[in-house]
Amino acid sequence: xxxxxxxxxxxxxxxxxxxxxxxxxxxxxxxxxxxxxxxxxxxxxxxxxxxxxxxxxxxxxxxxxxxxxxxxxxxxxxxxxxxxxxxxxxxxxxxxxxxxxxxxxxxxxxxxxxxxxxxxxxxxxxxxxxxxxxxxxxxxxxxxxxxxxxxxxxxxxxxxxxxxxxxxxxxxxxxxxxxxxxxxxxxxxxxxxxxxxxxxxxxxxxxxxxxxxxxxxxxxxxxxxxxxxxxxxxxxxxxxxxxxxxxxxxxxxxxxxxxxxxxxxxxxxxxxxxxxxxxxxxxxxxxxxxxxxxxxxxxxxxxxxxxxxxxxxxxxxxxxxxxxxxxxxxxxxxxxxxxxxxxxxxxxxxxxxxxxxxxxxxxxxxxxxxxxxxxxxxxxxxxxxxxxxxxxxxxxxxxxxxxxxxxxxxxxxxxxxxxxxxxxxxxxxxxxxxxxxxxxxxxxxxxxxxxxxxxxxxxxxxxx
Numbered sequence: 196x197x198x199x200x201x202x203x204x205x206x207x208x209x210x211x212x213x214x215x216x217x218x219x220x221x222x223x224x225x226x227x228x229x230x231x232x233x234x235x236x237x238x239x240x241x242x243x244x245x246x247x248x249x250x251x252x253x254x255x256x257x258x259x260x261x262x263x264x265x266x267x268x269x270x271x272x273x274x275x276x277x278x279x280x281x282x283x284x285x286x287x288x289x290x291x292x293x294x295x296x297x298x299x300x301x302x303x304x305x306x307x308x309x310x311x312x313x314x315x316x317x318x319x320x321x322x323x324x325x326x327x328x329x330x331x332x333x334x335x336x337x338x339x340x341x342x343x344x345x346x347x348x349x350x351x352x353x354x355x356x357x358x359x360x361x362x363x364x365x366x367x368x369x370x371x372x373x374x375x376x377x378x379x380x381x382x383x384x385x386x387x388x389x390x391x392x393x394x395x396x397x398x399x400x401x402x403x404x405x406x407x408x409x410x411x412x413x414x415x416x417x418x419x420x421x422x423x424x425x426x427x428x429x430x431x432x433x434x435x436x437x438x439x440x441x442x443x444x445x446x447x448x449x450x451x452x453x454x455x456x457x458x459x460x461x462x463x464x465x466x467x468x469x470x471x472x473x474x475x476x477x478x479x480x481x482x483x484x485x486x487x488x489x490x491x492x493x494x495x496x497x498x499x500x501x502x503x504x505x506x507x508x509x510x511x512x513x514x515x516x517x518x519x520x521x522x523x524x525x526x527x528x529x530x531x532x533x534x535x536x537x538x539x540x541x542x543x544x545x546x547x548x549x550x551x552x553x554x555x556x557x558x559x560x561x562x563x564x565x566x567x568x569x570x571x572x573x574x575x576x577x578x579x580x581x582x583x584x585x586x587x588x589x590x591x592x593x594x595x596x597x598x599x600x601x602x603x604x605x606x607x608x609x610x611x612x613x614x615x616x617x618x619x620x621x622x623x624x625x626x627x628x629x630x631x632x633x634x635x636x637x638x639x640x641x642x643x644x645x646x647x648x649x650x651x652x653x654x655x656x657x658x659x
Contacts, residue, residue, distance in 0.1 A: 208386070212327055213337035215382050217344035219279065219320040222286065222372055223313035224345050227255065228352025232485045232496045232503070233365035235621075240365070241299040245621060246418060249614030252482055253414050254303045256607040258310030260600055261407040264452055266318035268398050275322040276389045280380060282315025287376035293369035309369075327387050346514075350507040353485070357500020365496075399452045402444055406453075409437035410604055417611040457597045462585050465646030469530055470578055470598065471605040472640025476537035476633045477571035479609030480544070481506060483617055483629055484564070487548065491556060491623035506564035513572035521577050527647045530581075533574035534640035540566030541634025548626040556623075563630075570637070581647075609636070 230237075234248050243251065270278040289312050292305035320341075328337045356368050416430025445451040458467045484506065485499040494502060521529050543563030550556035582598045616632055618625025 209328070209333060209337070210340070211382075212386050213324065213340040214344070215379065215386065216279075216320040216324050216327075216337075217341035218375060218379055219283065219316040220341055220345045221348045222375060223259075223317050224348035225352045225355070226290070226309060226313070226369070226372065227252065228349050228481070228507070229356030229359070229368050231482045232353050232357045232500045233360045233368060234482070235486060235489060236360065236365045236496060237302070241296070241302055243299045243302075245617060245619050246421065246614065247299070248486075248617075249414075249418060249482075249610045250303055251306060252610045253607045254306040255310035255313070256603050256610070257407060257410050257414070258307040259314045260310075260410060260603040260607070261403050262311040262314035263318065263599060263603075264403050264406070265398055265400070266315045267322070268452070269315075270318055270322045272398075274389045275319050275326060276383065276387055277319075278315055279319025279323060279383060282312050282317075282319055283376050283379045283383075285312030286316050287373055287380075288312075290369045290372040290376070294366040323383075323387050346511050350504070350511045353481070353503040353507060354500040357495075357497040361495060361497035399444070399448065402441055402452060405437050405441045405444065409434045409441060410607065412437065414607055414611040417608065418615050420615040453597060453600065455597070458601075460585070461646045462648055463582070465643045466578060466581050466585065467601055468643035468646070469534070469574065469640050470601040471608075472534060472636050472643065473537070473571055473574055473578070474602060474605030475609035475612065476534070476541060476637035476640065477506075477567050477575070478606045479613045480541065480567060480630065480633045482610050483613050483626070484544075486617065486621060487544070487623065487626045487630075488560070490621045490626070491547065491560070492553065502561075503564070505561050506568040509565070509568035509572040510575070513569060514576045517573040517577050518580075520573065521580070525649045526577070526581055527644050527649045529577065530574055530647065531641050531644040533570045534637050534644065536566050536570030536573070537637035538634045538641065540564070540568075540570060541630050541637055544630040545627045545634065548623055548630060567633075585648075609633075 230251060234251055237243060237251060238245065238248050266278060266282070286309060289305050289308035293302060293309060296302035296305050324337050324341065359367050359371060411434075412430050413434035416427045416434060419426045419430060442455045445453055445455065458464055481503070484503055485494075485496065488494045488499045488502055517529070517533075524532075540563045543559050543566060547556045547559035547563060550559055579598060612632060613629035616628040618628075
């Protein structure tokens with residue numbers, strides 16, 4: 196059986212390979228977006244207070260971020276298919292543990308384990324696509340399929356999660372992963388050969404621990420804001436100190452695992468700020484929208500999941516237009532327009548929280564969701580292209596890794612910040628603070644656009 200799809204051949208076997216490998220990315224994204232609609236139910240059943248709901252998402256994100264740093268090195272050293280299979284089994288067991296957990300500590304531990312397994316699963320899948328499709332044309336088609344599959348998970352995850360939980364209960368959002376993981380385990384060894392390319396990529400375990408502790412301390416400190424400003428300040432200082440230690444340690448490595456200096460230039464710093472702004476202005480808002488929709492309009496998880504399609508469907512439809520607009524307008528104007536839409540959407544959601552009339556509040560809410568969805572759809576996919584174009588060619592792989600880390604870290608911190616501002620009693624009017632914060636974060640992203648080059652020819656201006 197021919198394992199590697201050599202030459203620029205695209206046939207039924209190619210589509211099966213790409214779809215199977217893309218299933219790993221689907222599961223990893225689905226377990227982020229689908230869980231947002233059942234957070235209240237999980238909190239009620241397992242005794243998680245409103246202030247601690249952020250950890251349902253952040254436990255996954257922190258583990259994913261930290262594990263991603265070593266997953267790539269292990270994939271090259273011990274085999275990309277083996278990494279995917281191990282990550283798949285890891286993700287299966289963690290999903291089972293999430294579905295069976297009977298208290299909040301066990302559930303949050305299982306969520307962290309899920310994030311770690313997802314990092315290996317996604318890293319192995321992406322690495323196998325790169326090796327299984329050596330021809331540029333076939334590789335582009337394969338990544339296109341993976342992009343569509345990932346987009347479906349992000350766009351329809353809340354709706355599917357709402358339907359699953361309303362019919363079977365929230366635990367089945369995690370248990371439904373099991374047959375798909377079994378399918379991956381059965382099919383992947385039969386259609387993709389093992390590949391490894393040990394280039395001596397370092398495995399800095401101490402660096403991973405330092406970065407994980409830094410991110411965890413920052414998130415815990417943000418969540419302490421409503422209880423003690425002193426503890427928050429201490430936690431932020433400790434987290435910042437560990438992050439600085441990680442950066443210094445990486446700079447001293449002959450071959451750094453993750454070099455923060457990739458974002459040292461003004462344009463790259465601007466892109467980093469935009470990654471954080473989009474994470475806070477869209478992805479973190481998506482986590483708390485079901486809570487708001489339930490508080491303001493009495494919607495169930497199923498209704499909230501369907502309502503969220505106003506914010507998620509643009510991620511499926513609009514990205515191709517973003518590429519066209521980027522070539523016509525340039526990054527600075529495209530990202531400024533997209534972040535302005537995010538800010539306006541946050542303001543509209545804040546207005547919905549303050550409006551007493553149900554019909555008017557519903558109109559503001561849908562307007563806000565459509566605005567943030569459109570802004571994110573225009574900016575989110577294009578940010579990856581901006582990073583690769585602005586980074587030196589020899590640092591493109593490192594830049595891609597740093598981009599993923601920045602997205603996940605920004606998402607985790609955004610969720611924590613909005614969670615610290617969310618009302619304890621879940622009163623609709625109290626959501627004006629998290630939505631207002633998201634709008635301010637998006638406006639900071641608009642200002643960050645001033646650091647970007649006006650044209651798409653970013654390589655020549657990266658050092659400006």
